[in-house]
Amino acid sequence: MNEMTRQPATLQAVADAAGVHRSTASRALNPDKAHLIGPDVVERVQAAARRIGYQRDELAAGLRTKRSRLIGIVVPDLANLVFAPIVSAIETVLAANGYSALIANAGGGVARQIQIIDQLIAHRVEGVILATAQRDDPVVTRCAEAGVPAVLVNRAEEKARVSTVISNDICGMRLAVEHLVALGHRRIGHIGGPSHLSTGALRLEGFGKAMAEAGLDADAVVTAEAYTRDAGRAAAIELLDRHDLTAVATANDLLALGLYQELRARGLRCPDDISVVGHNDMPMIDMVDPPLTTVHIHQADMGRQAAELLLARIGKPETDTVTRVIDSELVVRGSTAPPRG
Amino acid sequence: MNEMTRQPATLQAVADAAGVHRSTASRALNPDKAHLIGPDVVERVQAAARRIGYQRDELAAGLRTKRSRLIGIVVPDLANLVFAPIVSAIETVLAANGYSALIANAGGGVARQIQIIDQLIAHRVEGVILATAQRDDPVVTRCAEAGVPAVLVNRAEEKARVSTVISNDICGMRLAVEHLVALGHRRIGHIGGPSHLSTGALRLEGFGKAMAEAGLDADAVVTAEAYTRDAGRAAAIELLDRHDLTAVATANDLLALGLYQELRARGLRCPDDISVVGHNDMPMIDMVDPPLTTVHIHQADMGRQAAELLLARIGKPETDTVTRVIDSELVVRGSTAPPRG
């Protein structure tokens, strides 16, 4: 019950307390090497370690072993609800495997992102998970240069240079359109996400394909500047000014909320006047008014798989890069109904 | 343009490239010590560093300097929307000061939390920010033992051992009650948070005081097991079964949502039959049906201040512990109205 509060106990202190050399103590404390040491000594060292409250210094150990047990996670914005479940799931998997998560907001532009990734590299992260990927992402390039394994989640690059876990964006948007068509809608518009993001591009593609299959025109399309309510509303204004629609499929729930606001401002009612379908099924979106019909993506599952992919890669660097596409599902709530008349 | 991808450049390599000793290179690259070195040499070293793509190894540097430039953040659940803005703000401040955030989910019990904090300590975090504090928290004790500066955010301990940033829980709840009283409500109930959390205890206290000041009985009180929708609904069932109320003030928005569900199940309408006030004003809560009247707490501000407090403490360890109480504000939306009849 010593007062070990001032100077954290070092391995040398344990060794002294147990009357052995510090290398012996090191081995005794390492499950993988403990068999090299006599059982009685192992016991003695472990007892000493417990007694003086020894805690291994990951920093020092990492210097020698080149293993920081740190994984970097980069998200566009932690406060964005879409990413919370993904990050949470990633962290859980990492923790279960003895890794800690170094999480960074990458709000700003690409320059800032590079800066962030360099910061992570400086901490010798063993790998990174990026939720920020653009269709051609300089950050991925930077990771490759630095030899840091990277995995993409939620957003993909145009050509898959690294392992990636995304939802089936094309298929998801198809579900949305098919649902609207089945309800009897013909004049269907689309509020798309930024085109430099895979989600924006692929969901737009899915929209086009599904509309064509239904024999409908897909010309009522406006692209939002960002995945925000405000950008959604701005896009909605443009879309509604230019087209006479009975339904809109949006690339993202926040965009749908922006559309909600504009509908309300125009005195239009959802779903009576216009049906709306979102995308992502972010937390709480089931509580909005009206409850949003949306495409549910398995965020926790994506996060988990991304983490597992990265850990596998770290364990076996020559592993092939794979792209996992997670199917999404339509969740019908109150924002869609047959068109009037 | 060398292929530096395999072995990351070391300081020694920079020194060699610049034709100086590595200690000189170290100083030339450190803004605080660069003045010790000749301007021309500094220039030469920096050029060399740039040329071979040198990146300082925080791990190795930290070993010597005892500065990891890492801050631990512990939250109950990253996927919980209440914490997202707080964590996001913390991370932003840390990044601006050259620190990185090591974030951990502390879902499980106290044992798991201790394990997590030990993991953080093993990474030699220079400080931790805890959003998990119980009224008497063993994790805080553990930090004190290990000599790691800690700051509490959102939830406080009963006796302030470390600096803390919380919202004015008592006052916030008073605002809620006063609002309901002003509308004409007399029979007002309360769904409280877990009593081992400061938010639960203080908001309950605020409820009692405000009711007393209004000359009303504060006996319609039920405590929820946790801050979740399900626990809120369970508490709502008990509360509604036992009391005939016209309004309920809840300790948390999620609890209010649970109450919403139960009201709907019973065919009661909000605010026509029962008014509801939430607490926290979490993201998106303005979009629920009906839009929730709630007490807005300045989450980003709290996160920012917590981070600043911690950084100040790290810079100057003898700093006094302070408790910052951030005033909250009532946001009136659609879930409150005068009682009928």
Add this chain to the structure above:
DNA sequence: TGACGTCGTGCAATCGATTGCACATACTTT
């Protein structure tokens, strides 16, 4: 009894950067 394994432990180098100290050079000062 001597050669040879095996097993357990200690020694010392190593990871990469930082820093107190010593030393050499140049520049004042009297």
Add this chain to the structure above:
DNA sequence: AAAGTATGTGCAATCGATTGCACGACGTCA
């Protein structure tokens, strides 16, 4: 011109843990 003072660099120890190698002790077998 000698002594004294900046000024700029190099040397080597240091942070804490890991690990290849060597060495001593013990046991076995011939």
